[in-house]
Amino acid sequence: MRRAALGGGKRLRAFLTIETAGLFGASPDGADRVAAAFECLHAYSLAHDDLPCMDDDDLRRGLPTLHVEWDEATAVLAGDALQALAFELLTSPATHRSGAVRAALALKLAEASGFGGMVGGQALDIAAETAPAPLTLAGIERLQAKKTGALIAASVEAGAILGRARAAERRALREYALELGAAFQIADDILDATGDAATAGKRLGKDADAGKATFVGALGIEGARTRAARLAEDAAGRLAAFGDAATPLRLAARFAISRQR
Amino acid sequence: MRRAALGGGKRLRAFLTIETAGLFGASPDGADRVAAAFECLHAYSLAHDDLPCMDDDDLRRGLPTLHVEWDEATAVLAGDALQALAFELLTSPATHRSGAVRAALALKLAEASGFGGMVGGQALDIAAETAPAPLTLAGIERLQAKKTGALIAASVEAGAILGRARAAERRALREYALELGAAFQIADDILDATGDAATAGKRLGKDADAGKATFVGALGIEGARTRAARLAEDAAGRLAAFGDAATPLRLAARFAISRQR
Numbered sequence: 411m412r413r414a415a416l417g418g419g420k421r422l423r424a425f426l427t428i429e430t431a432g433l434f435g436a437s438p439d440g441a442d443r444v445a446a447a448f449e450c451l452h453a454y455s456l457a458h459d460d461l462p463c464m465d466d467d468d469l470r471r472g473l474p475t476l477h478v479e480w481d482e483a484t485a486v487l488a489g490d491a492l493q494a495l496a497f498e499l500l501t502s503p504a505t506h507r508s509g510a511v512r513a514a515l516a517l518k519l520a521e522a523s524g525f526g527g528m529v530g531g532q533a534l535d536i537a538a539e540t541a542p543a544p545l546t547l548a549g550i551e552r553l554q555a556k557k558t559g560a561l562i563a564a565s566v567e568a569g570a571i572l573g574r575a576r577a578a579e580r581r582a583l584r585e586y587a588l589e590l591g592a593a594f595q596i597a598d599d600i601l602d603a604t605g606d607a608a609t610a611g612k613r614l615g616k617d618a619d620a621g622k623a624t625f626v627g628a629l630g631i632e633g634a635r636t637r638a639a640r641l642a643e644d645a646a647g648r649l650a651a652f653g654d655a656a657t658p659l660r661l662a663a664r665f666a667i668s669r670q671r
Numbered sequence: 672m673r674r675a676a677l678g679g680g681k682r683l684r685a686f687l688t689i690e691t692a693g694l695f696g697a698s699p700d701g702a703d704r705v706a707a708a709f710e711c712l713h714a715y716s717l718a719h720d721d722l723p724c725m726d727d728d729d730l731r732r733g734l735p736t737l738h739v740e741w742d743e744a745t746a747v748l749a750g751d752a753l754q755a756l757a758f759e760l761l762t763s764p765a766t767h768r769s770g771a772v773r774a775a776l777a778l779k780l781a782e783a784s785g786f787g788g789m790v791g792g793q794a795l796d797i798a799a800e801t802a803p804a805p806l807t808l809a810g811i812e813r814l815q816a817k818k819t820g821a822l823i824a825a826s827v828e829a830g831a832i833l834g835r836a837r838a839a840e841r842r843a844l845r846e847y848a849l850e851l852g853a854a855f856q857i858a859d860d861i862l863d864a865t866g867d868a869a870t871a872g873k874r875l876g877k878d879a880d881a882g883k884a885t886f887v888g889a890l891g892i893e894g895a896r897t898r899a900a901r902l903a904e905d906a907a908g909r910l911a912a913f914g915d916a917a918t919p920l921r922l923a924a925r926f927a928i929s930r931q932r
Contacts, residue, residue, distance in 0.1 A: 458751060463743035482724035486747065487794050490719060493751065494785030497758045501778040510770025516777050517762040524755030533748050 422662070423448040423565035429658045430566050430583060434573025440506050441572055444515060447499035448565045451523055454492035457485050459532065472611035506572065514571050522564035531557025538623055545623035551592070559591035582648050586659065589645035594666040596638040599624040600631065638667045683923070684709040684826035690919045691827050691844060695834025701767050702833055705776060708760035709826045712784055715753035718746050720793065733872035767833065775832050783825035792818025799884055806884035812853070820852035843909050847920065850906035855927040857899040860885040861892065899928045
């Protein structure tokens with residue numbers, strides 16, 4: 411079976427889709443197309459998040475951000491086109507012979523990335539920066555579940571849709587993905603507070619500078635590490651029914667809390 | 672049969688989808704949802720086009736633009752969420768019982784709105800502003816066919832997909848839509864050059880100020896009027912096979928060249 415490389419946060423979603431689809435023996439070509447769609451969606455979100463009117467970042471994956479390398483209009487349009495491309499990839503007949511599967515994939519992505527998911531989470535994040543009171547831990551969890559958790563969970567669920575998983579299998583995979591996503595986000599906060607910018611390929615320490623409410627702020631570094639480790643362990647434990655075939659997904663949960671970039 | 676109101680450019684796409692679907696007796700509820708999806712997509716494009724880094728407009732439909740009323744981040748995110756909502760509407764089971772139809776609708780919208788269509792046209796438009804030589808008439812036609820024509824054509828084709836039209840019917844409707852779209856865009860240029868801002872609900876005369884290549888610039892006012900009228904007539908002529916049932920679509924072609932806003 412083909413395996414997606416797992417290095418940096420940037421290919422996590424593709425890895426999750428491909429490995430989950432692989433559990434059910436789904437066509438690798440279809441899984442590759444779906445994985446590419448999720449990476450397009452994620453890349454669009456980064457291009458827009460990096461804009462001066464949003465997080466105003468100038469470094470991403472060790473390279474100048476789009477609006478720095480080109481200009482803001484290009485960054486907006488590139489993001490817009492990447493979002494459309496994601497849905498084009500999912501709904502093209504080459505992705506799966508069943509129209510119902512293709513439509514379900516697109517619906518899953520739309521729900522996870524729109525106002526009820528990623529975009530809504532980003533809006534909450536911006537609102538929190540100017541809110542009179544800092545977010546509670548529960549508030550941070552809700553925000554991050556939308557902002558990053560929804561798309562990570564959807565990338566796993568897309569693999570399950572491609573593989574026509576049964577309802578119980580889908581539920582287990584969804585629990586796994588939500589816990590992995592939460593662990594991933596806590597690790598991201600830890601990286602932002604303690605990591606090395608050159609290794610990470612992006613500016614760090616900016617959440618604290620911006621006064622953002624983070625897991626590290628709410629739990630402290632050690633508290634955050636403990637919580638992330640427990641979530642990653644819980645996530646891995648959801649996959650018992652899949653046996654050894656799910657080893658790569660278990661490793662992904664461990665990877666989520668150990669990455670340096 | 673329910674009829675969509677046709678007033679201002681803003682509901683043209685919904686009207687086209689609903690009237691085309693009606694030719695084939697498609698479910699009005701499904702057509703309403705598809706029409707709403709096309710209007711969401713169109714609204715997202717306006718929110719992003721109005722941004723300071725794009726066309727920098729402060730008035731739209733007689734109201735302050737999103738980034739003026741709120742801020743740029745909100746305008747970016749609202750546009751992003753509207754794009755996702757468009758695909759969510761198209762791929763929800765409530766839109767059509769056939770997954771193949773839902774996936775085909777989403778694929779049509781993705782192709783028409785992405786880099787090969789609307790977004791690519793907008794990028795060409797921005798590039799043309801700083802190009803050393805002005806666009807030729809053929810260049811303007813190609814640009815506008817992508818920037819506005821593709822989505823107008825897709826709104827008609829979506830109605831045909833919903834109605835499971837035969838190939839010959841789809842071809843005739845596509846020709847109709849492409850000619851209507853071209854007539855609409857020429858009329859838009861005429862409106863920009865000669866219209867009244869209060870009636871139009873948006874700033875006018877800005878294409879000429881920006882040195883943009885327009886149909887009016889290439890053909891003169893009278894030449895542009897003649898061309899738009901011929902295109903609208905050609906468009907109406909494509910619908911002969913549909914008889915009286917297509918009268919609203921023929922009126923839409925006439926409307927496209929007579930609107931004041």
